[in-house]
Amino acid sequence: MDEIDYKILSIIQEDITLPLAEISHRVGLSQTPCWKRIQRLEARGVISKRVAILSPESLGFGLTVYVSITSGEHSDKWLDKFTQKVTEMPEVIEFFRLAGDVDYMLRVVVSDIAQFDEFYKRLIAIAPLKKVTSHFAMEKIKSTTALPLNIAAMRAKKTTKLSSLPAG
Secondary structure, three states: OOHHHHHHHHHHHHOOOOOHHHHHHHHOOOHHHHHHHHHHHHHOOOOOOOOOOOOOHHHOOOEEEEEEEEOOOOOHHHHHHHHHHHHOOOOEEEEEEOOOOOOEEEEEEEOOHHHHHHHHHHHHHHOOOOEEEEEEOOOOOOOOOOOOHHHHHHHHHHHHHHHOOOOO
């Protein structure tokens, strides 16, 4: 990936609805080479989806809960069942397996505490769990889906400069 690829990604991660002509103009390419780069980035899996980001609050999902889970068991059978069942729960919008004293972290969106209580009862019925801790978000201070591509681009630029230096 080069600097132009990073510029394209920076633009489209902020607004994928921009016309190709606008993206091309901003990165200094004609439309065909710009489109080919976007297609290549998709084929390589750098661009994994094109989605609309919805406002949870405007759709009645006013409560975000971070649920940390410590399991008492780590067998393959337990893990397969647990991950399958949790993945199927629509309230879970992010699900991570962690290293450290917490085994799993969920980001859950629900309308209110009563809906979370219903979710919690379904969660703990899936499989034996050692510890479940819920953290309720009080205020959203920052939320973005944009990756810090300027940092990645700078690293790539430094790597390119270093590899072009003569050995010795």
